Amino acid sequence: MCGIVGYIGKKDCTKILLDSLSKLEYRGYDSAGIAVFENSEIRVEKTKGRIAQLEEKIHRNGWINGSCGIGHTRWATHGEPSDVNSHPHGNANISIVHNGIIENYSKIKAFLETKGYVFESQTDTETVAKLLDYYYNGDPIDAIRNVISDIEGSYALGILFKDFPNKIYAVRKDSPLIVGVGDDEAFIASDIPAFLKFTNKYYLLETNEIVVLDNGKAEIFDKHGFTIQKELMVADWDMEAAEKGGYEHFMLKEINEQPSAISSTISPRIADGMPNLNECGLTQEKLASYSNIFVVACGTAMHAGLVGKYVIEQIGRIPVTVDVASEFRYRNPIITNKDLVIVVSQSGETADTLEALRLSKKMGADTLAIVNVVGSSISREADMVIYTHAGLEISVASTKAYSVQIAVFYLLAFELAYAKGAISKEECMRLTKELESVPAMLEIVLKQDVICKYVASTLVNAENLLYIGRGLDYAMSMEGSLKLKEISYIHSESYAAGELKHGTISLVTDAMPVIAVATQRNLFDKTVSNAKEVKARGGKVIFVTHNYINVDDDVADYKIGLPTIDDLLMPMLTVVPLQLIAYYTSVLRGNDVDKPRNLAKSVTVE
Numbered sequence: 001m002c003g004i005v006g007y008i009g010k011k012d013c014t015k016i017l018l019d020s021l022s023k024l025e026y027r028g029y030d031s032a033g034i035a036v037f038e039n040s041e042i043r044v045e046k047t048k049g050r051i052a053q054l055e056e057k058i059h060r061n062g063w064i065n066g067s068c069g070i071g072h073t074r075w076a077t078h079g080e081p082s083d084v085n086s087h088p089h090g091n092a093n094i095s096i097v098h099n100g101i102i103e104n105y106s107k108i109k110a111f112l113e114t115k116g117y118v119f120e121s122q123t124d125t126e127t128v129a130k131l132l133d134y135y136y137n138g139d140p141i142d143a144i145r146n147v148i149s150d151i152e153g154s155y156a157l158g159i160l161f162k163d164f165p166n167k168i169y170a171v172r173k174d175s176p177l178i179v180g181v182g183d184d185e186a187f188i189a190s191d192i193p194a195f196l197k198f199t200n201k202y203y204l205l206e207t208n209e210i211v212v213l214d215n216g217k218a219e220i221f222d223k224h225g226f227t228i229q230k231e232l233m234v235a236d237w238d239m240e241a242a243e244k245g246g247y248e249h250f251m252l253k254e255i256n257e258q259p260s261a262i263s264s265t266i267s268p269r270i271a272d273g274m275p276n277l278n279e280c281g282l283t284q285e286k287l288a289s290y291s292n293i294f295v296v297a298c299g300t301a302m303h304a305g306l307v308g309k310y311v312i313e314q315i316g317r318i319p320v321t322v323d324v325a326s327e328f329r330y331r332n333p334i335i336t337n338k339d340l341v342i343v344v345s346q347s348g349e350t351a352d353t354l355e356a357l358r359l360s361k362k363m364g365a366d367t368l369a370i371v372n373v374v375g376s377s378i379s380r381e382a383d384m385v386i387y388t389h390a391g392l393e394i395s396v397a398s399t400k401a402y403s404v405q406i407a408v409f410y411l412l413a414f415e416l417a418y419a420k421g422a423i424s425k426e427e428c429m430r431l432t433k434e435l436e437s438v439p440a441m442l443e444i445v446l447k448q449d450v451i452c453k454y455v456a457s458t459l460v461n462a463e464n465l466l467y468i469g470r471g472l473d474y475a476m477s478m479e480g481s482l483k484l485k486e487i488s489y490i491h492s493e494s495y496a497a498g499e500l501k502h503g504t505i506s507l508v509t510d511a512m513p514v515i516a517v518a519t520q521r522n523l524f525d526k527t528v529s530n531a532k533e534v535k536a537r538g539g540k541v542i543f544v545t546h547n548y549i550n551v552d553d554d555v556a557d558y559k560i561g562l563p564t565i566d567d568l569l570m571p572m573l574t575v576v577p578l579q580l581i582a583y584y585t586s587v588l589r590g591n592d593v594d595k596p597r598n599l600a601k602s603v604t605v606e
């Protein structure tokens with residue numbers, strides 16, 4: 001969702017803002033703009049469309065020469081993508097960029113109209129700009145403090161005041177914003193890649209802390225206006241992580257990074273052959289004590305939770321409920337202080353997941369976050385955190401983040417099952433060893449690239465697709481289907497294979513390819529029957545199963561074979577061909593793989 005950048009230093013600010021905005025393109029956007037101090041005046045350029053269009057416009061209107069400014073990529077919420085709705089908003093004296101949603105903007109707008117303010121855009125952001133103007137009496141911090149006590153909702157704001165040329169003001173609540181500090185220069189940004197080229201040192205801002213960037217330094221104030229000292233963080237990502245490294249797309253790079261990402265996730269959490277999650281405060285006694293486990297997340301992270309449910313229930317014998325966060329928070333869930341709520345999020349900023357976490361804490365449950373981005377809101381608010389260490393994930397379609405999330409669920413399930421006495425130490429060690437073998441197995445699976453590309457070529461003109469599977473394979477079908485639809489724009493659904501003949505099979509024709517996932521050998525014959533039913537109705541079947549299993553012509557048109565490990569762990573391998581099929585289908589359809597239409601990497605509004 002919207003990206004914010006800001007720069008103050010000695011370099012060409014316009015160039016840096018454009019470059020930094022391009023590093024946030026993955027977040028998803030439909031318009032872009034910047035505001036830069038030029039000869040002590042604030043000059044704004046903005047446009048609907050891509051950053052390249054903004055750059056063209058700036059060249060046409062004359063480069064903005066300055067060394068302090070703010071920039072924005074907008075993902076439309078209030079009002080269509082248009083020049084006038086693009087950020088920055090404000091007037092000759094104040095200019096702001098905003099990420100988030102101001103929930104009470106209509107009320108504030110009505111009030112400001114009674115004071116003579118006239119609005120030109122349809123955005124909630126313009127209300128904040130005008131409210132700042134209303135409160136401004138020469139002291140920016142005072143004005144900001146007044147504004148944040150009036151507005152409700154989520155915001156990250158970058159602000160310029162004409163009276164204070166070469167200063168940037170910023171504040172946040174429930175939308176990410178970090179402060180980068182380099183040599184004689186400083187930045188604000190929605191995410192680290194925006195300034196990683198210049199510095200890997202940054203401050204995290206807590207709710208309603210106000211930062212002032214001045215002369216390359218960052219001064220931070222609490223909500224009462226008092227200066228505070230904060231810990232300077234160091235990102236362990238380098239520029240390589242933010243570049244494609246020879247791959248055509250970030251998605252393909254990230255798919256190929258899965259073996260190393262999984263190793264980074266699991267290695268530090270295995271000691272003497274046994275899983276060990278003590279680092280987050282989750283002792284075996286605690287794990288064994290929960291009555292129920294809830295997993296709450298969105299999209300792909302929720303699908304990781306589904307794998308977690310099957311695995312924990314199968315070996316740990318604790319009931320696990322998986323919820324979409326946007327449903328969970330409004331369904332008045334029955335949770336108690338005997339329960340564990342696990343929230344899963346790559347970004348750690350997903351608005352619904354964050355609210356679900358807050359609700360669970362309020363209801364007394366223990367909360368555990370499985371998160372990739374260090375220092376993100378979810379990681380800071382949960383009682384316990386397990387960082388997935390997948391490194392930077394830039395492609396909107398989540399791949400390696402999913403694999404490491406399920407790797408954490410395996411560790412959790414093994415430890416929990418052992419703690420409860422549901423499996424022996426020997427069995428726990430055997431399963432852990434199997435998990436440790438996954439990265440090497442994945443290197444083999446990644447070589448299936450060619451067959452996946454071929455299968456994609458057979459799907460490229462499809463308008464609809466079905467994914468079917470049973471048990472863990474059903475969970476994989478859900479993830480495969482989401483991956484395909486979000487980047488190829490082919491309509492696809494996943495179905496529990498056994499449910500097919502309760503309605504959906506009526507859709508099957510020769511124009512409806514079906515991807516059948518059948519890695520769970522106790523359910524294999526049943527899925528084979530379902531595939532045969534599809535074939536018998538003219539459907540084309542792509543069958544994903546173990547390498548060694550032969551698949552007859554009356555079952556499938558194409559087979560994708562996987563090496564064999566314990567069936568419980570097969571999802572760790574199965575996901576890769578599903579990701580590759582989605583990837584190549586999208587490439588062959590000529591789509592923008594890393595930035596699919598209408599989508600944002602981090603969904604910070606509900």
Ligand code: M6R
Binds near residue numbers: 299302483486602
């Ligand atoms: O950052 P999160 O893991 O909380 O994001 C959750 C979903 O928005 C995300 O997984 C989304 O479904 C991806 N685009 C899927 O590829």
